Amino acid sequence: MTAFVAGPGAGLLSACATAGAGGDPTAAPATSIAASANPKNPFGADAKKPLEVVIFSGGYGDAYAKDLHEELYKKAFPGVSIKHTATQQIGTQLRPRFIGGDAPDVLNNSGPESMDLAALAAEGHLADLTPLFDAPSIDDPAKKVRDTVTPAVLDNAKIDGRDLVLNYTVSHRALWYNAKLFESRQWTVPKTWAEFTALGETAKQEGILLFAYPGQKGPYYQLWNVLYTAAKIGGNQVILDIDNLVDNAWTAAPVNQAVAVWVDVQTKYGDKAYFGLDHTQTQVKQLQNEVLFYPVGSWIENEMAKDKPADFEYAIAPIPDVTASDAMPYGAIQVGVGENFVVAAKGQNPRGGLEYLRVMLSKEGARGFTEKTKNLTVVNGAAEGLDLPAGLMSAARAQDAAGQNIITDARFEGWYKELFDYGTEQINVVMAGRSTPQEFCDRMQEKADAVKNDSSVAKQTRSQ
Template identity: 50%
Template structure:
């Protein structure tokens, strides 16, 4: 089926995913970052490659300068880098050696290199063990991307790179007024299921909470776990849908207040209502054995017909491609409305530009790193990415007329139905300690009989601690 995705016209309320919820540089290294062990103003300057600027080389890349890129090997794989973006860069700079490496633990692998001021030139910062992006920005380790955004695009030199992006993209990678991060993958989040299984059983995706629990009862009676996620490393999937419910109950300012560390933000009534509703789902319809499983293990169980609903982002279909049996048909539905008086409609969703890419400021070839991002942001680069990952990008019109998969088709339809009613949060990227605590508190709520009040108390205590910690730079939106 040929589909022309209709990207939203306005994204002012959408912020970074997380597809990524920030984990990365563990607490101790993060402290090192802030105390200067990753290099501050007194460090010896790094010799960086530079060439002549021209119409075809607007960033002044040195044509034979080596370029090193590190890609997270997760749900999106790495073929989009090896088969699309690196060849595009090499075509423009054939004398340049491009070194590519992939890892499932970005923070573990790269933290020592940032500490020693020997980082690569471009980093895809994602996964459950990613770098603490906020701490890196605070430590001066991230390149300001203004020059990239103001450079002419590869497709149309009369237009700047920023002019081809979905509105709101630049803001999502902005920290206190400066753009440091490119959030490249446009991701929609919701409850994923097998449409073929649902059609076979006559089940319909629920719209209200009463519909949701009634359907979960039917699914449970059929011998299938109605709802689950992996506690070992994917708890952010669950706190994402919990906070989606909170935003739908009380409006997107609920999440804005959390991001801005407003007093009592985690104690707000919509958060408590959402936590209580999801605690019931965990207690009645989850599987406690999944607390110790990884995301791919629970996702495999869904492919095997053992789990009905699974919370995730639109990378899921690609991540499970090799394990998805014939006849399995990925589909996604918005989180059901918790109350009849929710501030946002049932069709409202969490949707965001996520999957962070950044250029280290102390790398040997930051101009090349930005140029690499410019190739990613070409229509050819974006189209190739979507073809290989089944995930949209922030480049407008890049997949017009492209044949897309069932899951991407479903996600695109969900996005269209949402209209302007989508939102996200940024605290997970800004404050790693809050992300860590949210994961732990969510697992307690969903697997260990925790209460909504205990969840809110625990998160408020963690937020208050971050707010009072003068060593942590604060960000606002």
Template identity: 45%
Template structure:
């Protein structure tokens, strides 16, 4: 494996990528059509300290802090072995209570509703909470002070100045930042480069090449393409909509986010649904509908599945089950038509993995300070080493020897150049619509559902939401 060093992950590279995905332009997340509810917070019992140059967020040095981390593809060692020790080094009198879960909504939502919220929460996974509803209920801390505060370990810079431009805006609702999207994720067709090299399989650039290769893979006794229907349908939604974005540009996805009439039945979405529906009929093992993500991923590690649609957390998530001969690599989703508006090399990459401080917890300032620790260069560098994932902290991966998968992801981003796009937000903004997309894509892929039915179903759900005055709407520009 060749090392990726400073020259390949420098500030200009990340800035270029940020601009390409729309982060460096005007805020991607616009204003809600109405103000959030929840009213003023009762901060009577919340811990506070005296603000100073050494304590810019006004943390109570002795106040305990509670954090809850999602135990998924990124693992939890970055929290237990890096972030928490750094926090304790800074605030030795503060006790950090830590827990991890794979079911965030089950564990945390009742506590938010009961007024017993943890101070910092990693909202992720198949059972992530509806973050738009959390913001609307006034349960998320405004992070404006965090981004304006001095960096934890980079002198002379604010936190915001150390991050990929637009990081704060991407997690904004009603014009204010509430979510920190920490991990920079590359999405595509993940595969074992060793297996492909061994069989002389060239990565496809066109859909005809893709299906022809799937035929070869199938003839070799390997499932050409797979994902887990039980809890990873999100991966397939992203694959389908990435193809739609390549066919018609990211505007197709912005229209979906903005609940524009006809967005889901647009030609680009229909073409993508038709193409992927055929893959489901011909090349997908239907038994995967009842499997969880790690079960299908294990089959891929055993070379029983060739292509897996996922993000760059995959390599770390499967580390304990990956044999030495398995070399993770990622390829862009092939062009669906001969007239796609974005080239075959175009990639979907995004800042994701939500972390937030609870505004109604006992120590929201401690929650923000924990995020400031996470956004230090030291913490971000160690995160990349431990998780094989980039962060939004500029330059944090400089000099780090990257894994095969992350090396491949970086090479794909470099090849894509300006044709890296962010994707969509509707599933984060409107959880009910996101859930509908999971069911709809499983029907399309596993049950022989046709593309028009998929598009019509999602269009109906989108427009029902658009007409529901009880749901606060958001605008993506």
């Protein structure tokens, strides 16, 4: 399974998103739902049956669901009632409901409390999305839904070989900075690690941190950053080995080196006070030009839109060359699909859940999402002609410049949540200087080995 890759010159906008169980005992199991001959209602959803939708209210907010997707669903089924819930406590609120057989029909599983999808799949809680991908597109019934989205959607949908997850957005994770600040100081974006640290010295003289990440509710941003740096040094095989639980994957030299260089940056150009801040507080500090580079994804622009001052313009910077022999050249960035949605197999209305996702994958649903969130979706052609913000255009240019040099996404986050959660704890420990880079790698390898040797954990594999 791979992250979405745009070919050289493809262009972001054209290539990607232009870029006891509960329920009605008479309802057919979600796994048996097949597309019918009716293109307007291919899953045979009951037009009068209520639907429940739970949305993670993070960087994208929830207006796109409440004011757009749910309204489009109601347009298709006039008079239907939809229960809408927005929360940041996905696991806390939803885990007991799944266990109790009272799961919502559609779940946006995201954020620091996201649920373990592999575990939910193993317990039979996730509806098969193959009928969704094989259903006729709302925009063109002659096309299947699978033919209207970037192929990475289909690659990343699978758990244990089954289509169970819809990733809805295209995201760019790298280092984000204020282009207007750089322009006013006549600074250039560093391409080598020597240039990066030299800029750190210059910024320090002006009371600006070279780099920061949130120690609370966002340390996984830095875990991602370290892994992408390791891939920059050693190639995407580094991440594939970690995902595949290959022996000694975490203790490989590129991983150790990536941890070491970022610990060095934190020590010399960071501030331990940020370990006590959450993502919003840290992002406000960057908007106040107290931080130059922040490791995050392209949702940042919308997330901070209300707080962003006029003299701040988000732009994306690739990870600088760490060595003269990095496996991936300067300009390589991570581009992937994300923001996953699932339908509860044991929910009250799985047929309606599938139809809701089909609505999301219409051009109207996808274009509206981009308009409301300033982020791209996986629906081809949906964002053509939209006036996109500066940060998103910067990401589009960066993806075009990267060509085939795309850093893959790490999949163990969804496959082995216990390992990922442990990593988010340990990255704070090592970045704060309470362990060495080698100790971090050893601890992560020990944890990965424990997962590998645990017969109760379903194992996943990827080849690219």
